[in-house]
Amino acid sequence: MNAQTKLIIVPGRTEKNYLQDLWRYRELFYALSWRDISARYKQTVMGVLWALIRPFLTMVVFTIVFGKLAKLPAEGNAPYALMVCAAMLPWQFFASSLSESSNSLIANAQLITKTYFPRLIIPTSSIITCFVDFLISFFILILIMIYYSYMPTLNILLLPLFALMGFLAALGIGLYITSLNVKYRDFRYIVPFFVQFGLYISPVGFSSSIIPEKYRLIYSLNPMVCVIDGFRWSIIGQGASIYWPGFFLSIGVTFFFLYLGIKKFRSMEKSFADMI
């Protein structure tokens, strides 16, 4: 036997090998997400369509209500539908990430009580699953851009960066909610409300430029504001603008939640097997 890794199990301390374990189990991120994706898409063609229909219909409604009825201004000279779509995609990803990740531990209770691996993998891979749906839904965006013959500018090259921001925002808040959801089993009834509420306070159906200047900093406390504005800026290009102080505030808030979520999750992780 060569020089082996020595594992020491004592109460309140399993952190030491955590990063090492995450690395060892890195393929599990992929395996679990892939399990969910392939199981879903195997079961039904509707699985694929659903990822497209949902954001599309919401986009149509928002375009009619906010753009046509309320006659809110679009950004630059972009069509209103495109502006909504650019926001709808990251929002849809964020919303489904929260609901999927918050249920992920309970859905995988059997795994948690019977095998060991860093628990962080479960909610994270459920968010990765949502991310795949998100990438699929770009199909709609492309169709709309073709429909309006809208050429993206070079700004679009920064889109992955904003997608990453959205991922981190979903991960941080998702992890936090996930831990609460294991502890308080009725917390899951609050999550859909939270998501619904978020849809209206985030600039999905309207441009964040209609928010009065003096409130924009406060408005940017919502980390999705930065992600959505970033998406619009990348996709619509000229005409769309980013409110920089708010942008950096949003980044700060995102990382704060990420820190909080991981910390909360890690502190509760050890007792998950006992609570589930």
Place this chain on the structure above:
Amino acid sequence: MSDVVIKSEELGKSYKISHQHRERYVALRDVITNRVKNAWARIRNPQYYDHDTLEEFWALKNVSFEIRQGDRIGIIGRNGAGKSTLLKILSRITEPTEGRVEITGRVASLLEVGTGFHPELTGRENIFLNGAILGMSRMEIKKKFEEIVAFAEVEQFLDTPVKRYSSGMYMRLAFAVAAHLESEILLVDEVLAVGDAEFQKKCLGKMQDISSLGDRTILFVSHNMTAIQSLCTKAIFLKKGGIQKIDSVESVINEYCSIEFKYQLQNEWPYDGAPGNELIKIKKVAVIPLSNEMAIDITTPLKIQTEFWICKENITLNHVCVVLKNIKGECIFNSVLYCTLTKGLHSAAVIIPGNFLNDDTYTADIYFVKEATPLYIHHDCLVFLVNDIPRIDMVFLGKWIGAVRPQLQWEYMQLEGA
């Protein structure tokens, strides 16, 4: 060869049981209503105190042991003795409340067959998925893939969703993935309880292969004493969360059986207070192994003895019968002593030859009969276990069927062929 690979010191695990809330988990709504309720109660009565006390339940307490490389440890104990909790701590599923464990080497645990299998995915996909859950890399699984498939015997069904598998195929596949995980330490919990004899045979055979390599350490929880006897080199007996005994397999199994099953090998009474009636009183009953060892296995000849008083002058006893039953209450035999006994103290004993009883727990009734009428029946006065002997060929480790297992004479000759 003898490095300590698992060292546990004063290991303990407690669960908190709330008296007020019987649910297994908390609901936020309850937390909030309770807070409000308590706050309101405190406003009305400042001395108010929330009486919801949490009771601690120790699933494991003060468990210390050392396991050396290559040891094959059987863990036995009744349900709730802490066996599974111990394996869960060792496999890091749950953390201990106190104490510490040092583990050297990679641990693979198989606490349940088929954890993480997804019914919609094919056999091939599930092998990779389950491998990843158990901590194998893709490369590692690829390397072992052929072996896993061959062991599970699912070659033709690799691309069929496992929801269409028979339960036997499903379990074989699940066991195969876990068994091919390269690890220094293997923790196995009662996986054999779920399968049929064929499955058990395969699993135990595989575990035997693994352990015969010599350098892998196995911890094996089972209620199948035969499997433990044949597979393990040492055993741990857990009782109420503590270690009752760590020793050789035979001595641990004996202690386990005598403590947990309340074996009654011998009983003696004074004349006053002796069981019986106005005609017959029992002085003594005993089952005595006629070998040098105290433990009874299927090869041990036994003597079942009783001493009794006939209390009245004009009573003549015609028969003394020993009725042996197995644990299910089925009668194995009724053996009769034909006699003519009158008032006084008597002793009667029947000898059961070795290589006759099967491995089982037996109870004995003793009948005292006069002219086909029982004067007294001493029910279940003896309870004893007949242990199995380690099987030599290792091909089959399941329960040996049959009420008895007599060694009978066989005739054999070759009739034809080169």
